[in-house]
Amino acid sequence: MPHEYSTITTGIPGLDQVLKGGFPVSNIYVLKGVPGSGKTTAALQFLRAGVEQGERCLYVSLAQTRVELEQIAASHDWSLEGIDIAELSASEDAAIAVDQSIFQTADLRLEETRRAIVTAIDRYKPRRVVYDSLLEVRVLTGDDARFRRELIGLKTILSQRAITGILIDTDTAQGHSRDDEIEAIAHGVIRLDKTLPDYGVARRRIEVSKMRGRPVADGYHDMVIREGDGVVCFPRIVPRVVPEQTKSLDLIKSGVENLDNLFGGGQEAGTTTLVIGQAGTGKSTMASLYATAALKRGEHVALFLFEERVETFFRRSEGLGMDLRGFVDNGQLLIKDFNPGEVTAGQFGQIVQEEVGKDRTRVVVIDSFTGYLSALPNRDQAVQDIQSLLKFLARRGVLTMLIVAQHGLIGENVSIDVDVSFLGDTVLLLRIEEVGHQLKRSITAVKKRHGPHAMSVHELSITPEGVSVSPSALDMSR
Incomplete structure (x- = not known):
């Protein structure tokens, strides 16, 4: 018996x-x-x-x-x-x-x-x-x-x-x-x-x-x-059952020195960064930037797309001098796109957990969190589910980047459908402003729980030659 x-x-x-x-x-x-x-x-x-x-x-x-x-x-x-x-x-x-x-x-x-x-x-x-x-x-x-x-x-x-x-x-x-x-x-x-x-x-x-x-x-x-x-x-997901990453990890850098300086030299592993901005401010470009830098260091990266196709993401990155296709071929980069309404929070969470089970995964990007919310029927429950997932990733020593879209194109209409600021250890705010007769992008580190960060507004430049951040504060006066 x-x-x-x-x-x-x-x-x-x-x-x-x-x-x-x-x-x-x-x-x-x-x-x-x-x-x-x-x-x-x-x-x-x-x-x-x-x-x-x-x-x-x-x-x-x-x-x-x-x-x-x-x-x-x-x-x-x-x-x-x-x-x-x-x-x-x-x-x-x-x-x-x-x-x-x-x-x-x-x-x-x-x-x-x-x-x-x-x-x-x-x-x-x-x-x-x-x-x-x-x-x-x-x-x-x-x-x-x-x-x-x-x-x-x-x-x-x-x-x-x-x-x-x-x-x-x-x-x-x-x-x-x-x-x-x-x-x-x-x-x-x-x-x-x-x-x-x-x-x-x-x-x-x-x-x-x-x-x-x-x-x-x-x-x-x-x-x-x-x-x-x-x-x-x-x-x-039950985050507390996941062994916490205790070994010291280097700061995760973007490959752009002035951007890293905004965060006191880089971003800490085991934290979540909210990249917030309106359409065209460069949110997804920030994701590509950190992903490319990590891949070049030999680390593994996972990108989960809820708003654009994989091919669109590749082409946009290539237009900025960041060719990511080869990293998919050698297994360093996992990139998946999801059709709204065809994935559950639990299914998505399991996909992320399986990928992060690879020891060298350092960066996870969810682009965008707004699209993730739109794909699920219960927004309040979705926020709780993503919070559990973020805690799991934090215990594994992963830098998670959540892309959060704001309403509007240009101006002061910067509201978000739900309050998600509590999810982020770091908040990176991107904006487009009229300066004289030009539109210029700005970047500001408005929150960072761990270590020093610069609160000043800097200019963000995105060109075919790459991404740059001006070392001096941008004059936003009209």
Whole structure:
């Protein structure tokens, strides 16, 4: 018999991480969700993971036929080979007379269903079982007491045989008064959530709402259903579990001496810089500048674009004498662009974490944070998610640059949709002003938590020859 604290994989790596190892063995778990939330797909992944480990696995279906299950598997290019399927019927009398005078027809159906389950389990002797679904059992049980007895009976059947089981339950718009019964009896409850925004793809989340005797990562975690992979879970970032970078790191420089002097010689690793400005002030150019300097030092850089295509970024950088394509080829530079509405905060966070797992990654650029916010349905939640990500990056000793767009083109209209200044250790303000009959760019280090910095306004020049910062303050008078 397995040790009581032994765990088995759920078949979803991210969920295993949330559960800190997987399902404790020989218990039953309820998988709840609305139609289309991914319950059957997740259940098949659970069984397929068992098959890969040489276990016998059984799918007991009151809700779906073998053909339907095969179609779901085929949509991911999966095979159900090694998974035994028992198709039962909770809606037919199975040759039982309708005018039975001793027992109610529903009682007889339950009894026949129970016998069929025991027969299938004893025949196949599985280590893992999926029971699909409790909704059909609800239909046959007319009161809470009878429903509870059925669940306890099923739990006993699985427990006596040391089987780990998943019971699929469907949430409906009406809800059920028996939900507490299910959660009290089950060892754990996994909830799948699906919402539809006004525009764009469906948003899915997963939550472990109950797990007896084991710590789990609380709260909702983003998930998607991906062709070929099935349900993919993106665990929420918990910065405190990341070992903090303790070794001394050199200041990160831009390659422009006067710009570095604004920050007392450079920017500290493990901090976040907000580059704030209106359109055309040179925000993305600042990102290219620091990225190029780091790459030339042999470090790794990750650029995440939410507002422009990768090719556009390359061409703009090349127009300023910064050729970054070769660094992509040799693996130093990761550059990705994202379509608004097609990435979740959790998915983005995992991509960043995986890239920063490379030891030499020193600079991460998110261009722009404004575009990142626009891609997510809940802005307040998005700000909290990015804050957790920034703390994670800080503990890894990474300089993170957040590009933040302001409204307007020229003048004093410098408002931002949300207050994000608390996210930055350093704030670099870029502006365009009319000076006489010319438009000139200015640059100011308005905030720096660590070390000295210059508060004076300097002129920023961006030309095909490169980027320069004037050593003297710019006269901004008209």
